[in-house]
Amino acid sequence: MSTKCLIGYAFGNTVYYACCLHNGYPGNMVPILRHIIDGDFLMERIINERVFGFLTTDCQPHTTHDCEPLWDKRKEEQKCSLEDFVSGDTFKDYDFRYLFDGAEWKCYGEGLGSQDDRYCSSDFIDMKNPSEDGGCWFHKESTTDRREFLVRRSGGHLDEGLCVNTIMTANELIDYVDMDDIHDESYEIYEITEYGTMREIFYRGWKPGCVIEFVDDYYQVVLRGYGTDH
Numbered sequence: 088m089s090t091k092c093l094i095g096y097a098f099g100n101t102v103y104y105a106c107c108l109h110n111g112y113p114g115n116m117v118p119i120l121r122h123i124i125d126g127d128f129l130m131e132r133i134i135n136e137r138v139f140g141f142l143t144t145d146c147q148p149h150t151t152h153d154c155e156p157l158w159d160k161r162k163e164e165q166k167c168s169l170e171d172f173v174s175g176d177t178f179k180d181y182d183f184r185y186l187f188d189g190a191e192w193k194c195y196g197e198g199l200g201s202q203d204d205r206y207c208s209s210d211f212i213d214m215k216n217p218s219e220d221g222g223c224w225f226h227k228e229s230t231t232d233r234r235e236f237l238v239r240r241s242g243g244h245l246d247e248g249l250c251v252n253t254i255m256t257a258n259e260l261i262d263y264v265d266m267d268d269i270h271d272e273s274y275e276i277y278e279i280t281e282y283g284t285m286r287e288i289f290y291r292g293w294k295p296g297c298v299i300e301f302v303d304d305y306y307q308v309v310l311r312g313y314g315t316d317h
């Protein structure tokens with residue numbers, strides 16, 4: 088039997104959501120969704136699809152044959168109150184509900200606690216400290232960004248032919264790129280927060296208001312900060 092789920096984005100007390108008809112269990116969805124921390128990306132790539140068969144690891148919704156009957160019923164935006172989405176009372180056919188509010192991801196579902204799945208461990212879903220509304224966090228924005236980035240630097244003031252690998256925090260990376268016009272180095276950037284993984288990210292270019300943004304391969308914003316006008 089297919090594991091169905093809802094993927095929602097909360098705007099105040101309103102939730103816009105999409106229906107995923109297959110593979111909606113945490114072991115499949117949490118590793119994908121926990122890296123989506125850009126609301127615009129979530130809306131454009133997933134929520135606007137409204138109904139799809141399954142979600143691939145590169146955040147691409149795929150349609151299956153059983154989606155077609157549901158499309159006729161969902162011509163308009165799918166939305167509900169935050170209370171309804173959290174309670175799940177009107178979504179009995181869906182095993183799990185995943186909700187992003189712009190800063191945090193939470194998972195809801197009656198069978199969540201019984202899932203024999205490594206993604207329900209404290210490393211991925213905080214099963215021991217549920218929120219007041221019964222949701223379990225699997226991404227929670229911190230006031231201190233603990234991510235680490237590997238910056239491969241070359242050129243500029245470095246010796247010719249020399250490549251230097253430097254590990255930076257989020258704030259250090261913002262400052263480094265902010266001073267790019269001074270050190271004039273070439274660089275490649277990889278997020279290395281998770282042990283054994285390297286995800287290349289790219290500087291998006293100077294934005295109005297001195298905003299510095301980095302995106303991944305799918306143009307999702309990974310890191311954002313402010314530079315100085317110098």
